[in-house]
Amino acid sequence: MVSPSSSPSSSGFFAICLLHSVVAVTCGGLMMFFLNEIAVFSHGSETARKLQGSTPHDQLLIQTSDSFAGLLLMAIGFLLFMVSFVKDRDFQAFFAKGCVLLHASMALWRVYFERRVDDLARDWPRQLVGDIMLSLSWVLFLIYSWREKYD
Structure with a gap:
């Protein structure tokens, strides 16, 4: 089984x-x-x-x-x-949560530190959107896999 x-x-x-x-x-x-x-x-x-x-x-x-x-x-x-x-659902969920945490940490880094660098201040919003989009792909996977698991 x-x-x-x-x-x-x-x-x-x-x-x-x-x-x-x-x-x-x-x-x-x-x-x-x-x-x-x-x-x-x-x-x-x-x-x-x-x-x-x-x-x-x-x-x-x-x-x-x-x-x-x-x-x-x-x-x-x-x-x-x-x-x-890797085909193990538990590992996939664990890995996806780690990736969300990584992308969220990078977004926080950009908001709190990178925007203070004068030469990079104009670019951080665009990079922040990229971090959020990459994180969102993992969040959507987690939602889909959660729905698939409990349906």
Whole structure:
């Protein structure tokens, strides 16, 4: 007899994980290899120039930090890809709750700290909407799986 928690769930978890995986791998790759172009595109040329640093040492340190952040995003994307194949409903719900908490924490970070950085103050509302949308996808999955479990 198969317990309800280990039975295969809907393809929603798989789809959401793949979507988030593609976003993370793409953003990570762009951060690692095309950071200057992405900074100019998203922040404008003046702000991008300020974010590069003023001395060669600062520029190298910032480039290294951004490359490692991109590498971390790519690793998260590959991890999401691997997790998308897990069929255990209990794990899926636990993972989705953790992702909601992560995105909510990032949104709070943007509201309380990132908006105070003068060079980034104009961009935080757009990024906040992105965090809320990513979190909302997991919340909708949790609602759908809860409804599926108790119907």
